[in-house]
Amino acid sequence: MARGAASPEDLLARVIDGDRASLARVLSLVERGGDPARAVARALDGRGEKAYTVGITGSPGAGKSTLTSALIEVVRAADQRVAVLAVDPSSPFTGGAILGDRVRMGDHALDDAVFIRSMATRGHLGGLAVAAPEAVRVLGSAGFDWVLVETVGVGQVEVEVAGQTDTTVVVVNPGWGDAVQAAKAGLMEIADVFVVNKADRPGAAEAEADLRRVLDLSGGAGEDWRVPIVRTTATSAEGVADVWAAVGRHRDHQTASGDLQERRRRRAADEITRLVGIRLLEQARAVTSGDRAAELADAVARGATDPWTAADELLA
Amino acid sequence: MARGAASPEDLLARVIDGDRASLARVLSLVERGGDPARAVARALDGRGEKAYTVGITGSPGAGKSTLTSALIEVVRAADQRVAVLAVDPSSPFTGGAILGDRVRMGDHALDDAVFIRSMATRGHLGGLAVAAPEAVRVLGSAGFDWVLVETVGVGQVEVEVAGQTDTTVVVVNPGWGDAVQAAKAGLMEIADVFVVNKADRPGAAEAEADLRRVLDLSGGAGEDWRVPIVRTTATSAEGVADVWAAVGRHRDHQTASGDLQERRRRRAADEITRLVGIRLLEQARAVTSGDRAAELADAVARGATDPWTAADELLA
Numbered sequence: 001m002a003r004g005a006a007s008p009e010d011l012l013a014r015v016i017d018g019d020r021a022s023l024a025r026v027l028s029l030v031e032r033g034g035d036p037a038r039a040v041a042r043a044l045d046g047r048g049e050k051a052y053t054v055g056i057t058g059s060p061g062a063g064k065s066t067l068t069s070a071l072i073e074v075v076r077a078a079d080q081r082v083a084v085l086a087v088d089p090s091s092p093f094t095g096g097a098i099l100g101d102r103v104r105m106g107d108h109a110l111d112d113a114v115f116i117r118s119m120a121t122r123g124h125l126g127g128l129a130v131a132a133p134e135a136v137r138v139l140g141s142a143g144f145d146w147v148l149v150e151t152v153g154v155g156q157v158e159v160e161v162a163g164q165t166d167t168t169v170v171v172v173n174p175g176w177g178d179a180v181q182a183a184k185a186g187l188m189e190i191a192d193v194f195v196v197n198k199a200d201r202p203g204a205a206e207a208e209a210d211l212r213r214v215l216d217l218s219g220g221a222g223e224d225w226r227v228p229i230v231r232t233t234a235t236s237a238e239g240v241a242d243v244w245a246a247v248g249r250h251r252d253h254q255t256a257s258g259d260l261q262e263r264r265r266r267r268a269a270d271e272i273t274r275l276v277g278i279r280l281l282e283q284a285r286a287v288t289s290g291d292r293a294a295e296l297a298d299a300v301a302r303g304a305t306d307p308w309t310a311a312d313e314l315l316a
Numbered sequence: 317m318a319r320g321a322a323s324p325e326d327l328l329a330r331v332i333d334g335d336r337a338s339l340a341r342v343l344s345l346v347e348r349g350g351d352p353a354r355a356v357a358r359a360l361d362g363r364g365e366k367a368y369t370v371g372i373t374g375s376p377g378a379g380k381s382t383l384t385s386a387l388i389e390v391v392r393a394a395d396q397r398v399a400v401l402a403v404d405p406s407s408p409f410t411g412g413a414i415l416g417d418r419v420r421m422g423d424h425a426l427d428d429a430v431f432i433r434s435m436a437t438r439g440h441l442g443g444l445a446v447a448a449p450e451a452v453r454v455l456g457s458a459g460f461d462w463v464l465v466e467t468v469g470v471g472q473v474e475v476e477v478a479g480q481t482d483t484t485v486v487v488v489n490p491g492w493g494d495a496v497q498a499a500k501a502g503l504m505e506i507a508d509v510f511v512v513n514k515a516d517r518p519g520a521a522e523a524e525a526d527l528r529r530v531l532d533l534s535g536g537a538g539e540d541w542r543v544p545i546v547r548t549t550a551t552s553a554e555g556v557a558d559v560w561a562a563v564g565r566h567r568d569h570q571t572a573s574g575d576l577q578e579r580r581r582r583r584a585a586d587e588i589t590r591l592v593g594i595r596l597l598e599q600a601r602a603v604t605s606g607d608r609a610a611e612l613a614d615a616v617a618r619g620a621t622d623p624w625t626a627a628d629e630l631l632a
Contacts, residue, residue, distance in 0.1 A: 155471010303362030
């Protein structure tokens, strides 16, 4: 098993040379976390920052996969390379293997300039919040011009991951209910571009007006960027080119104003803080796995002490 | 403003004496986090462990609120006191104030033995994963026999929170799609009781059979507990008493086997570990807010170094 023995560094070198099989293997390493994932991150050494990243999020059933698939066509028509990272909640039971709606993306399976990957990770320290940006960087190192990060749900972590991109697209459907849901899930703050998908259904104009009102109330994503709202019918690709044009305008706007570098700096600072936390948590695990830790857990469960006091005692 | 000046400890003493206004204020403190929340946790000093906690989760629209409302009736018919904590993703923009489906629970507004509270928290260190168990403990200290923890979504954190209870109920609807969704969201592992709600719709028997198959494959929640599947039509309360009976059987089973104490000990250990991590992260924030941290964030954003190397340098 010579291939099986390849180091993370060797695999990454092959990824940079354009080997897709190695790309899939490196992403699996990143997904599983731990030392091999960190070796990949170190070996990247900044090479992953070239791609422009676009987050695509919104409530389940809003048509994110269909939109993503249609966006791939637009990007390909402009002869650019695009990777998709579909961030999925997962289960140790399924091993993240239920791909479901990914199947639709099979159209692009033979196109070498398109790479699609579902990512499902739980149980390793940091989870998706750590693994997703690392995976995005690996995809950047493989020479893709664009990396689309699509989330399946709108849970706390999914929204966070979708927001950790250069431009964030939020997809909703006609109907005021969805605008309320979007506000509840914290999507108003992260949207750089809003898409009202399934706009052939009744209520699209009202949904747009509702969103506009809520956006104007909340101030929107940036100081001087007025979040555009684009209507689409992704199943027939209608309006999808307009979404891509809006993403391009947001990119140009951010690049000209210097906001893009500032956004990336902020994101990097957040990521470093998260990794510092993980390092410390690893150190803390040693502290919290001893006999005294077990006694304290027992005391908390019995109601003999409180968890903050227990935490402080272990750290003292 | 004599009331406004009350300390967290004073407020908690009033909660234990049965003052509902103080209960609402203490829960707001817990929601906001920081020192006042920790003062509450310390002052509780184990008094919150008396209530039996039941998690209620499942995909949006499955009918969790309706089921919860119907369960309240059942608990009240048995003359016991019940509190509901509805865990909601939130937004700094809305301040978590969109209650929507909570309105239905208005029936119980005049019943002193019922307390319902939506909880929405983001942005403070630890978020819902830390605040929810603390809120549950406050409710326990207020003398409720049962605390139901209902989640709105099935994101990573929501599933985690729903699993941090004594008995976890997972609600799905007829249709195989939902069983697949449940597996994707990691709900199979945390379910102690499954509910097929809207069982008056076609496909309920098939959904039950599908779930049974998936559960048998995955091994279910416990070693010797066969996860029951209960069909309900929560809108007409049909089957709801059976859900409650299944919860009771699970409680009896766990109590007899000693699994309940073991489960609570494990939960306490996880919580202590999480709090240790937060303490360390707070210490790390000092480290990551200096000039060198800003330089390193800039270097990562430019691709001049990687975040793990940056994190390690700051910790050195």
